[in-house]
Amino acid sequence: MTMDPAVSLGRGLVLPNPVGVASGTFGYGFEAERMGPIAHLGAVYSKGTTLLPREGNRPPRISETSAGMLNSIGLQNPGVEVVARDYAPRWREWSVPVVVNVAGAGITEYVEVCERLSDVAGVAGLELNISCPNISHGMDFGTDPKRAKALVEAVRRVTELPLIVKLTPNVTDITEVGRAVEDGGADAISAVNTYLGMKISVKERKPVLPGMGTAGLSGPAIKPLALAAVAKLRRAVELPLIGIGGIGSTEDALEYLVAGADAIQIGTANFYRPGVSAEVLSGLIQFATDNSLQSWRDLRWSD
Amino acid sequence: MIRSAVKSASELCGQSDLSRAVDEFATCTSVELLQGTLFEIRFHAPRVAAAAAPGEFAQLLVDEGQVPLLRRPFSFSRVDISEGTVSFYLAAVGRGSSRLRLLHPGDRIRVLGPLGRGFSLPSSPGRSLLLAGGLGAAPFPLLMDQLIGRGEEVIWLNGSRSSSELYPDHLLPSGIQSRLIRTQDGSKGDPGLVTEGLPELMGVVQRIYACGPNPMLAAVYRSWASEVAAGHTAASLEVSIEAPMGCGFGTCLGCAIPLAAEGDESGPIGLCCRQGPVLPAQQLNWDQLLNQPAHLG
Ligand SMILES: Cc1cc2nc3c(=O)[nH]c(=O)nc-3n(C[C@H](O)[C@H](O)[C@H](O)COP(=O)(O)OP(=O)(O)OC[C@H]3O[C@@H](n4cnc5c(N)ncnc54)[C@H](O)[C@@H]3O)c2cc1C
Ligand SMILES: Cc1cc2nc3c(=O)[nH]c(=O)nc-3n(C[C@H](O)[C@H](O)[C@H](O)COP(=O)(O)O)c2cc1C
Numbered sequence: 001m002t003m004d005p006a007v008s009l010g011r012g013l014v015l016p017n018p019v020g021v022a023s024g025t026f027g028y029g030f031e032a033e034r035m036g037p038i039a040h041l042g043a044v045y046s047k048g049t050t051l052l053p054r055e056g057n058r059p060p061r062i063s064e065t066s067a068g069m070l071n072s073i074g075l076q077n078p079g080v081e082v083v084a085r086d087y088a089p090r091w092r093e094w095s096v097p098v099v100v101n102v103a104g105a106g107i108t109e110y111v112e113v114c115e116r117l118s119d120v121a122g123v124a125g126l127e128l129n130i131s132c133p134n135i136s137h138g139m140d141f142g143t144d145p146k147r148a149k150a151l152v153e154a155v156r157r158v159t160e161l162p163l164i165v166k167l168t169p170n171v172t173d174i175t176e177v178g179r180a181v182e183d184g185g186a187d188a189i190s191a192v193n194t195y196l197g198m199k200i201s202v203k204e205r206k207p208v209l210p211g212m213g214t215a216g217l218s219g220p221a222i223k224p225l226a227l228a229a230v231a232k233l234r235r236a237v238e239l240p241l242i243g244i245g246g247i248g249s250t251e252d253a254l255e256y257l258v259a260g261a262d263a264i265q266i267g268t269a270n271f272y273r274p275g276v277s278a279e280v281l282s283g284l285i286q287f288a289t290d291n292s293l294q295s296w297r298d299l300r301w302s303d
Numbered sequence: 304m305i306r307s308a309v310k311s312a313s314e315l316c317g318q319s320d321l322s323r324a325v326d327e328f329a330t331c332t333s334v335e336l337l338q339g340t341l342f343e344i345r346f347h348a349p350r351v352a353a354a355a356a357p358g359e360f361a362q363l364l365v366d367e368g369q370v371p372l373l374r375r376p377f378s379f380s381r382v383d384i385s386e387g388t389v390s391f392y393l394a395a396v397g398r399g400s401s402r403l404r405l406l407h408p409g410d411r412i413r414v415l416g417p418l419g420r421g422f423s424l425p426s427s428p429g430r431s432l433l434l435a436g437g438l439g440a441a442p443f444p445l446l447m448d449q450l451i452g453r454g455e456e457v458i459w460l461n462g463s464r465s466s467s468e469l470y471p472d473h474l475l476p477s478g479i480q481s482r483l484i485r486t487q488d489g490s491k492g493d494p495g496l497v498t499e500g501l502p503e504l505m506g507v508v509q510r511i512y513a514c515g516p517n518p519m520l521a522a523v524y525r526s527w528a529s530e531v532a533a534g535h536t537a538a539s540l541e542v543s544i545e546a547p548m549g550c551g552f553g554t555c556l557g558c559a560i561p562l563a564a565e566g567d568e569s570g571p572i573g574l575c576c577r578q579g580p581v582l583p584a585q586q587l588n589w590d591q592l593l594n595q596p597a598h599l600g
């Protein structure tokens with residue numbers, strides 16, 4: 001292949017190829033590293049990281065649905081200090097860029113986490129999760145364009161790291177929030193996070209998952225919805241887009257590139273097909289060769 | 304919600320060695336239908352077989368076509384390293400297990416394993432009590448095989464609701480010292496629960512291994528804990544437990560189990576797939592475990 005598979009997400013963040021693994025579906029990369037090679041990856045997006053350690057929600061936390069799964073993990077993570085101090089030095093030894101996914105309960109927490117990670121070697125970029133449905137108020141930033149913009153501006157002031165903002169699909173018009181974070185100074189947008197869903201047990205006459213019973217839906221079931229969100233965003237913003245939702249094959253990844261994504265993330269499929277990212281990448285490269293692509297952008301749908 | 308001073312789950316209980324797991328394209332070599340919906344399914348998976356240990360499990364990708372989407376965890380039930388086969392003992396209870404029952408010799412599916420932490424084996428021989436309720440018998444033939452191979456005396460206590468749910472004798476290895484059967488309806492063996500008469504048995508063994516529904520395991524734990532407290536037994540107790548699993552290797556954080564920490568009633572959250580599925584019984588928070596809805600699937 002003559003084409004360079006690398007993709008640029010802005011502010012100097014260049015991924016060796018478009019195939020990344022989504023936050024919360026790959027831990028901090030260390031489990032996968034034990035199980036097989038990971039050097040082929042375009043990027044690892046870490047588990048959502050908060051200021052202090054979080055224990056996460058009480059079980060049960062997951063349940064399978066038709067071609068999908070619901071999760072209510074509750075952002076279990078060791079806190080930013082452990083990530084910066086213990087994990088980042090290990091990432092420094094990797095050729096794969098690691099983007100830390102950041103979550104918080106308010107602007108102050110996001111700012112503090114991002115500040116802590118700012119000059120840490122081994123951290124290639126930040127992905128702001130303004131859309132986690134599993135902690136109270138976690139979705140407020142992602143559903144309100146003004147607050148989303150204010151958050152991005154506040155984080156932008158404290159870090160020179162490439163800043164990706166991850167959007168929730170649980171809004172009336174995802175392009176409004178997309179434009180707001182572009183105005184706020186984001187370098188790239190990733191879309192989408194999980195859809196709000198529920199599963200009911202008729203036997204128990206209540207939802208399967210605890211609390212309100214709502215949880216995040218992911219997997220092949222959401223792919224058509226997520227593709228539509230990415231295609232809409234492509235028409236609304238100039239920023240590089242990372243497409244996420246139900247990707248489990250080369251064909252799925254290609255569909256996102258056609259819809260306007262510059263890169264993709266594989267999520268739930270990592271659970272049932274731990275080798276999937278390597279297959280998708282080699283499939284993409286094969287496709288590029290067979291079709292004499294000059295750039296992934298050649299795939300884009302233009303009307 | 305926030306805890307930092309408390310020991311982490313892996314500090315407290317250790318964790319599985321993921322470097323041994325292989326995702327192997329396995330060929331089904333037999334499906335033996337047993338009583339009711341029970342069956343034993345065998346696969347040729349030489350790399351998984353070579354690494355599998357008692358109490359560890361594999362994740363079976365029942366269908367590449369996304370329904371059901373997630374893999375299903377099953378404990379290694381019997382392993383034949385020379386033939387390169389692994390067998391699983393299960394009941395057709397839902398989408399995944401029912402599909403497996405319909406596989407034919409020659410069909411191929413992905414089998415990822417070994418995963419999790421299994422039973423600990425004795426360094427010098429003594430006597431072990433293996434206690435199973437219903438499908439909880441699954442991991443024991445392999446464990447027995449290895450215990451007997453080390454010169455251990457094995458007492459096999461198998462309980463179930465009725466005789467149709469007992470583990471079939473013809474699949475057990477030879478060399479078991481004594482076999483005790485309990486059925487709740489009295490259709491075979493002694494009528495009653497596996498926990499009846501347990502204290503006496505606990506007094507004459509060095510090790511107890513248990514697998515079955517959570518309420519049964521909790522009852523075994525309580526009985527054991529009071530015997531230990533009374534100084535009537537010094538036996539260890541290991542249990543194999545279940546949790547819904549998204550991955551089986553520690554990345555989805557879906558298989559949370561409540562651990563017990565010393566001096567702290569509710570310990571950290573552990574992962575069934577990494578700290579378990581086999582744990583020393585005292586490392587689990589049984590009150591919380593019992594409060595969890597079971598098998599809402
Ligand atoms: C580490 C580990 C090891 C396991 N080892 C074994 C094993 O060796 N043999 C074995 O049979 N099972 C074992 N299980 C349980 C097994 O994984 C589940 O029974 C299986 O996933 C059910 O999948 P399914 O698709 O058939 O059912 P699903 O379609 O997921 O569920 C369908 C229905 O069955 C019910 N259901 C699910 N599981 C059970 C169950 N265990 N008993 C009764 N009802 C149930 C659900 O509530 C649901 O209503 C193990 C589980 C774990 C976590
Ligand atoms: C178990 C689980 C945990 C997740 N945790 C996070 C998280 O911590 N932060 C985040 O931004 N997204 C998280 N996600 C969302 C995924 O990154 C991804 O956006 C979503 O699952 C859709 O992609 P998929 O259909 O390929 O899984 C999680 C998803 C799953 C299934």
Ligand code: FES
Binds near residue numbers: 550555557576577
């Ligand atoms: S099953 Fe995914 S973390 Fe245990």
